[in-house]
Amino acid sequence: MPTKPTTxxxxxVRHALEENAARGHQGDLPEGKVTVRLGAVDYFWxxxxxxxxxxSRTRTAAMLLSAAIRDAAHTAGLPTEGDEFKARLKAFLDTxxxxxxxxxxxx
Numbered sequence: 001m002p003t004k005p006t007t008x009x010x011x012x013v014r015h016a017l018e019e020n021a022a023r024g025h026q027g028d029l030p031e032g033k034v035t036v037r038l039g040a041v042d043y044f045w046x047x048x049x050x051x052x053x054x055x056s057r058t059r060t061a062a063m064l065l066s067a068a069i070r071d072a073a074h075t076a077g078l079p080t081e082g083d084e085f086k087a088r089l090k091a092f093l094d095t096x097x098x099x100x101x102x103x104x105x106x107x
Contacts, residue, residue, distance in 0.1 A: 008067040016053035016063075030097040036061065 006014070038046060038061075050060035070080070079085040093100065 009064060012063055012067045013053070014086045016055075024076070030093070030100045032096065034065075036065070 032083045053060050
């Protein structure tokens with residue numbers, strides 16, 4: 001019997017439940033900062049998920065947003081791996097984080 005494919009968000013939550021290590025290793029890439037305003041219901045759910053994932057609300061929001069962004073990029077047909085992706089990522093990092101000297105993690 002076929003099963004519904006798992007989204008990155010579902011996989012992230014499952015991983016957090018299975019392993020306390022879901023605090024999120026992001027590799028060698030620099031981090032950007034984004035401010036997000038949430039409605040009361042979303043903030044309520046975020047609080048519950050943060051408790052479930054044993055992480056701060058900020059860290060939980062970052063992990064969930066990252067998973068959703070990756071799902072959206074894949075759905076939109078944007079390159080998410082391979083040489084084109086690596087070239088575009090490098091150009092972005094060179095522009096957005098010129099002070100960084102660490103090469104991006106290939107994983």
